[in-house]
Amino acid sequence: MGNFPFVVAMLLVILGLYTLLFKRNLIKLVIGASLIETGVNLFLVALGYRTAGIAPIYTYAPPALADRMVLPTPQALTLTSIVIGLATTALLLSFAVVIHRHYGTLDVREVKELKG
Amino acid sequence: MNALSVHAPVLLVATPLLAAFVVPLVAKLGSTVRNAVVGVFTLLTASLAGLVAANVLAGSGAPSVYVFGASPLNLTLPSGMHVPIRILFEVDGMSAFMILITALVAVAATLYSFSYFKEHSGGEMYYPLLFLLLAAIFGMEETGDLFNFFVFLEIAGIAACGLIGFRPWRGRSQEAAFKTMALYTLSGLFVLIALGLLYGQHGGLNIAYLSSRVGAEMLDLVALGLLVVALGMKAGVAPMHMWALDAYGEAPAPISAVLVASSQASLYGLFRVLFTLFGAAVSVAALGWFLIALSVLTLFVGVTMALLQKDIKRLIAYGAVSQIGYMLLGVGVGFTTSGSRPAYGFVAMQGGIFHMVNDAACIGLLFLAAGAVHRASGTRDLNRMGGLGHDMKWTAALFAIGALALAGVPPFNGFSSKLLIYESSFAASPILAAIAILSSILLLAVFMKVFQAAFLGPRLLENVREASRGMLVSMLMLAVVVVVFGLFPGFFVDKLVTPAAKALWLGRDAYVRAVLGG
Amino acid sequence: MRGEMSVIVRTIARITYALILVFGFYVILHGHLTPGGGFQGGAVVASGFALLPVAFGAAAAKRYLNPSLMRHLEEVGSLAFLALGFVGIGISFFYNVLANSGSLFGAAVPFGPNSGILNSAGTLPFMNWAVGLKVMTGLMTIVLVLLVGAGKEGKD
């Protein structure tokens, strides 16, 4: 199992997908979306790992290991996608709060006004 | 070229961003100052869009490249490298075409918003969100980097959902915004997984570089599948169209028009992935039939469900979904016949692409007119309105133009692009042409009914007033496009559509060469 | 989160609040040398701010942290970041004009592990500050607005 970490990250994505598709509570849907985000971020970071590598920062880096750093690009991508995930979650949560204010429920089956 | 032309692609994105950051600060000075600033920035953005498009279309046809942070700015590869390391913009004929569509819709929507949002609160958030949405759409259309595309996709999604839920006192708008946001998040994360897979395989994020590296390996195909599903979802292709109806239906009218442009930008991303990123890697015919199947499903769902609607904006939303079907049909036919009968394939591509601008103009016009009707009558239920034509002559006439164009009646623009699609899809399979024509006829029937229900007959509502001048002028602008594109299709096909279709159909090598050289 | 929490929480919050803020600003300032940067530091500072409504209640926190001021500071941070992108437009957008120039933040850095030169990296430290300001005020705006919004709901 050379790439077990990728499988774990994907399992997290799949769990989130399940939550997003089959749960009925709006907050749980938000949690599902967050789970997928987390899984994808893990996946991206794992892509750049080098066995026994160190963080790609030269300040006080151990000289013996300085030529074996993990790949920096996936970390930069993950940083961006974390902020995007945060923004999405904040917006989804505020919609959920307002929906609860209007309908007094968080159950999607009772909220459904938009049909057809 | 002078400095402005050189930097125009990035200024096209940076100007609306600047506007978005500045408008909340100047909004303190009152709504007149704010509207003036918004107007100036919109015009500036539109003229930059024109400049970018003119530069590309007047050029030799090679894509123009802009590398961020590089010195000199067209240095795509540092010495000794075979991978582009910086983000770059790559503008070709197709991008230029999409930019022009977006700019057209942007000007009309902003002008309309000035009147539509006069009495509403929150203008200092509405206009910045609108500018962010526009900047993101322009960015999606220009970028040559897959991760950058993802970032703009997310900006577009978040800004769009903020605007869909902009009237929080309507519970339904919140519901639509939540649904749309959840779906946008899902599709954005699919794109992210796909680009993670491609990055893990090939170690790059640049579309041109990836295009030179992807093959028919299983992992690349999984990435392709994820990208197609994600971008199809965001474009509102059936069976993932449900969000589009809620979003178009519940958003403020000018936003519905801009959302059409946003969906088309996703569709552009889909075409870019299919033709440029995987253009050399995958079997063309099978993918073409897959697109055709999706397009027929989209047409079917859009048209049949439109027959049942009572809500005028939701009905138009179904019309908008069905039009996405036409674009996919044209491009799908182009895909399948590219090997066997390239002459027909190219006509089909032209039809599909030409239909994008026609769709943006006539659906945008219909949404704006529906917004005016809603504003005047206070209802969106077709059963409760009637006889509005007595008091709203101009709106009625403009709505009629949009409806006839949507249904593909000559001499309006919908006819000229649909004609190209009919004749070329007939070459692929007569059944397809029959389906396309039948859908048009049904659409005509639907919109005849709407027009009759809303505008004709005895006056049912008192105190109905004609839409304000700003709203009428912006509708008129789109109507002029509808009529002119319908009267002189040949000119526009030559000048705009053919370069776009060529860039997509035959331009993959040029696209890759512009970045990787050689 | 409407009321204030117990005296233990409040005391700990008073002590750690300043430490969290200092640490956050350190992370922002040394973003180009050590792990972290504008986003991470900004998030740390925002979490320090977020201690206030948790420990002392939303009403007390709103006296110190004004949401609309936060929002405008956030816009200023965004503008500053965009402006830093424009600084390099003589060559290309986002070109790092200050790096290796010898002026402020322009010291050249030798290749390989070193002990870190604060006066390096050109426009990067400025961008870290712009983004740090943006993220700390932005996250705080979201927290405060959600707090107020959720608070309103309780009264309906």
Place this chain on the structure above:
Amino acid sequence: MKKAAVFAAFVFVAAFLLFAAGRLHPFGEPSAPAMDDYFLAHSQAETGANNVVTAIVFDYRGFDTLGEATVLFAAILGVVAVFRGPREDER
């Protein structure tokens, strides 16, 4: 019926994701690190930053970061807009 279709799609996607994860390069041995090695070798000389991730985030991919800052800005505008002021006239 609809639920069954959604479930089928879910299983399909899940299988594809797990398959992709299994087919990727072995964990810890990136297959094409040319771009990242360039960053590691040149970021100190080109940008003067010891932290290579910061160099990428703000210099090599600075435009993405502008986009990401914009995302946060958009989300804040959206949240503030949703929670703003009193109810208005429906029209």
